Every structure is written in structure tokens, then in C-alpha cells.
Amino acid sequence: MEIVLEIAPQKATHLKKRLAVLEQYFRDGSLLLSARDGEKPAQFILHSKDSFPWLAFFKKLRVFWWASSHQAIPYAFRLQKRVPEELLAELDLLSEPELLDALAALRANKYFPPLPKSPF
Known part of the structure; x- marks a missing residue:
């Protein structure tokens, strides 16, 4: 899937x-x-200025995190440690810019692997 x-x-x-x-x-x-x-x-x-459905992506991503189905998750969003359920519930309420900031904060706190440099 x-x-x-x-x-x-x-x-x-x-x-x-x-x-x-x-x-x-x-x-x-x-x-x-x-x-x-x-x-x-x-x-x-x-590119970062282009339109990407971050909110829809997060809702689907959250289901895969919950099911521990890591094969379907892009490497950049595979959890390195478990995100507390309370925090996940709060993330559901965020706007797109707030969600992107929250995901960046999670990455900074090593919940996700580091991002590779773009070859483009």
C-alpha cells in the first residue's frame, strides 16, 4: 500500500x-x-514554492505511523522514535504552515532521519 x-x-x-x-x-x-x-x-x-497537499499527506502518514507500516512511508518521514499520541492529536488541528513548522521541529528533535541535499 x-x-x-x-x-x-x-x-x-x-x-x-x-x-x-x-x-x-x-x-x-x-x-x-x-x-x-x-x-x-x-x-x-x-519546489518549496509549489503546491503540495501537506494536510492530506499528514492524515495518511499518521495512519501508517499508527499501523507501523513503514514500507509505505517515505524515508524522510519514517519515525526514529514514537511521537506521543497527545502531540499527534494536536498536530491534527494545525494549519498547513503550522504543521510544516511542527514537522521541522520533530525532525530537529530526531524523530525523523536527516534530509538529504537536493541534487536538483
Whole structure:
């Protein structure tokens, strides 16, 4: 099972709605995605200024954390230690910018592995 997300039409998706899986998240905020809709290109990159459905991603990610199904979780978000349930409940209530800040804080506190440098 994979975390398949609906990516909004934008320049990186050739102005088409895409279904994709997050493959890699990089230090500069760019994302490498693999399409799951049969369209080309099969892989595409979103930069930090592009639109990514972080709230939808987090809701699905949380289910995989709870189920301890690590194979479907992108490496950048595989837990290195368990996040307290109370904190997870609070994360559900955050706006997208607040959620991104909270995920960065969790990464800084070694809940996630360090992000690789972007090759792009």
C-alpha cells in the first residue's frame, strides 16, 4: 500500500491534476514524486514554492505511523522514535504552515532521519 496523493494542477505537473507518491523530500524543501496515474512524466519535482497537499499527506502518514507500516512511508518521514499520541492529536488541528513548522521541529528533535541535499 502507498500514500497516493492528488497533486493540484501547476507548472510542475504540466497544468494537470496528478496522482502521485512522495519518493523523497530534500533539505531545500523540494520533493521528488512518482506518478501513479499513467501520465507522463512518470516522475516530477515540486519546489518549496509549489503546491503540495501537506494536510492530506499528514492524515495518511499518521495512519501508517499508527499501523507501523513503514514500507509505505517515505524515508524522510519514517519515525526514529514514537511521537506521543497527545502531540499527534494536536498536530491534527494545525494549519498547513503550522504543521510544516511542527514537522521541522520533530525532525530537529530526531524523530525523523536527516534530509538529504537536493541534487536538483
